[in-house]
Amino acid sequence: MEELKSTRGKMQFLHEIYVFDRLSADWPKKFWSCQLKTECKARLHMTADSSEVVVQMNQHTHGSDAVQLQAAVMTGMKRRAAESTEIPSVILNTALQGTSSAVQAKLPRKDAVRKLIQRSRKRHRRCSSTTG
Numbered sequence: 227m228e229e230l231k232s233t234r235g236k237m238q239f240l241h242e243i244y245v246f247d248r249l250s251a252d253w254p255k256k257f258w259s260c261q262l263k264t265e266c267k268a269r270l271h272m273t274a275d276s277s278e279v280v281v282q283m284n285q286h287t288h289g290s291d292a293v294q295l296q297a298a299v300m301t302g303m304k305r306r307a308a309e310s311t312e313i314p315s316v317i318l319n320t321a322l323q324g325t326s327s328a329v330q331a332k333l334p335r336k337d338a339v340r341k342l343i344q345r346s347r348k349r350h351r352r353c354s355s356t357t358g
């Protein structure tokens with residue numbers, strides 16, 4: 227399971243096959259709502275320190291959107307690439323944990339992912355070099 231930061235700076239969390247938006251962080255718990263919160267009442271309670279799901283409230287009232295999930299997975303991989311030194315296949319496998327085959331089918335091939343990870347790392351190094 228992965229905590230993700232979307233391109234708009236919003237914290238998101240991939241749980242099973244659904245994307246959740248961060249609702250609030252009220253120590254020692256974090257609360258997440260399904261990203262379709264206007265129509266779906268599914269919520270997650272999570273421990274703030276270890277990001278483990280304590281309880282899921284309500285069931286999703288919809289199927290999952292493979293395109294949305296794919297975007298979330300890609301964002302998570304780029305972030306992980308920038309922040310860790312893991313090899314691309316580890317990053318890919320971690321990102322794919324809990325995703326459906328429909329999502330996996332939409333992701334780029336492994337060599338494309340490797341290039342994406344290398345690009346993310348280069349960009350990240352350039353950015354962080356100015357801060358020391």
Ligand SMILES: [Zn+2]
Nearest residue numbers: 260266268286
């Ligand atoms: Zn939902």
